Amino acid sequence: MTLTELRYxxxxxxxxxxxHAADKCYVSQPTLSVALKKFEQRYGVILFERSSxxxxxxxxxxxxxxxxxxxxxxxxxxxxxxxQGQDPLSGPLRxxxxxxxxxxxxxxxxxxxxxxxxxxxxxxxxNFTVRLAEQLRRGDxxxxxxxxxxxxxxxxxxxxxxxxxxxxxxxxHPLCEQSEVSPDQIDxxxxxxxxxxxxxxxxxxxxxxxxxxxxxxxxAREGSSLETVRHMVASGAGISVVPLTAxxxxxxxxxxxxxxRFTKPAPSRRVVIAWRASFPRPQAIDVLRAAIVASPPxxxxxxx
Numbered sequence: 682m683t684l685t686e687l688r689y690x691x692x693x694x695x696x697x698x699x700x701h702a703a704d705k706c707y708v709s710q711p712t713l714s715v716a717l718k719k720f721e722q723r724y725g726v727i728l729f730e731r732s733s734x735x736x737x738x739x740x741x742x743x744x745x746x747x748x749x750x751x752x753x754x755x756x757x758x759x760x761x762x763x764x765q766g767q768d769p770l771s772g773p774l775r776x777x778x779x780x781x782x783x784x785x786x787x788x789x790x791x792x793x794x795x796x797x798x799x800x801x802x803x804x805x806x807x808n809f810t811v812r813l814a815e816q817l818r819r820g821d822x823x824x825x826x827x828x829x830x831x832x833x834x835x836x837x838x839x840x841x842x843x844x845x846x847x848x849x850x851x852x853x854h855p856l857c858e859q860s861e862v863s864p865d866q867i868d869x870x871x872x873x874x875x876x877x878x879x880x881x882x883x884x885x886x887x888x889x890x891x892x893x894x895x896x897x898x899x900x901a902r903e904g905s906s907l908e909t910v911r912h913m914v915a916s917g918a919g920i921s922v923v924p925l926t927a928x929x930x931x932x933x934x935x936x937x938x939x940x941x942r943f944t945k946p947a948p949s950r951r952v953v954i955a956w957r958a959s960f961p962r963p964q965a966i967d968v969l970r971a972a973i974v975a976s977p978p979x980x981x982x983x984x985x
Contacts, residue, residue: 684756686720687749689713693729694746697736750819757820758959769962770798774969777806777813777825781881781907782952785926785978786826793972801965810880817957824956824966828880831955838955839966841973842981845925846888846948849910849940851917861944864889869900871919873910876903881950885922888948914938924950926978951984 692702693713703710721727728742738746778786787805794803806813806822813825814833831838848862856862867889875882886892892901902919904910910921915937928940954973956966974983 682720682724684753686716687752689716690720690728690742690746691749691753693717693736694738694742694749699736754819760820768800769964770968771800773802773804774962774965775804775806775821775823776969777808777816777822779810779813779825779827779880780807781875781879781924781927782826782828783807784908785924785930786973789976789978790972793976794969797972798965798968801968809878811878814955817955820957823960823962824954824969826952826954828884828950828952831953833955835958836955837958838953839970840951840953840984841970842977842983843949843951844978844981845943846885846922846950847925847928847940847942849914849921849923849928849931849938851914851920852937852939854920854939856920856941857939859941862941863944864948865891867891867920867922869898872901873904873913873919873921874898874901875907875910876905881924884948884950889922911938922948925980929979952981 688706689702689708692705693699696702696705699710699714703713706713717728726741726745727739728745730737730739783805791803794801806816808816810827810831813822813827814831814836816822817825817836818833826841829840848856848867850857856866868891872892874885886898892898902913904913904921907923907927910923911927911931913919914921923940925942931938931940954966954970960966974985977983
């Protein structure tokens, strides 16, 4: 068996869809399908139950897919080890960033990093924390930028900055008459939050006492992204709690949108860089962190 076959098995086990798995492996669907069928015939096993509606792992398929993931992780470590003798700042750095950080950090980071490491381009991936953690463990990513709490076996992290939250309001909202807003004033009525699965949603719930009680989020409305939430607030659909870097990037004090800071101590989140403890290019992580610290997003407090 080959690493390519194991990648196909692992991808189909994760995606449960031949087309999606083929896309992840950068091959055509027939190529992936034929390769897996040959694998099954060669070893006399059936790994996947195929139907027009779904793809399901057989019991032996579950075991093979799990072992394939482990083998691929170890193979990725071998690739990293062989890179130790090379220039750690030469060659791509595969970086994952969560959705609520990427648009507000990356424009500054790219310029600052290019100055320090011009031969280290970034291969970027935006996703949820849980997905980025999976890709980091598999070796698909070299480092990720996420918000605490975050903990993974074999993964270390370094704090970069603390970011306050703020309240985004439609123009003319009663809270606009205040210079600051207390977290106790935020309840679910007319509150716009991100969809389930987004860690920032959970951080907002923890920061605002009225949202943490039983059924405290029942009347909240959901948006798929901070930009979507922004437009919903501007339309008058409600208010929202967002990271200050997002609010600072939007037009403020205009005819439709305004924002207010929280009373101190303001709710906030700590942003960190995380990477595998075995990653052989620690100098690349150091340069990445230095670039962020040298040119952080507006409104954050850098962790020195």
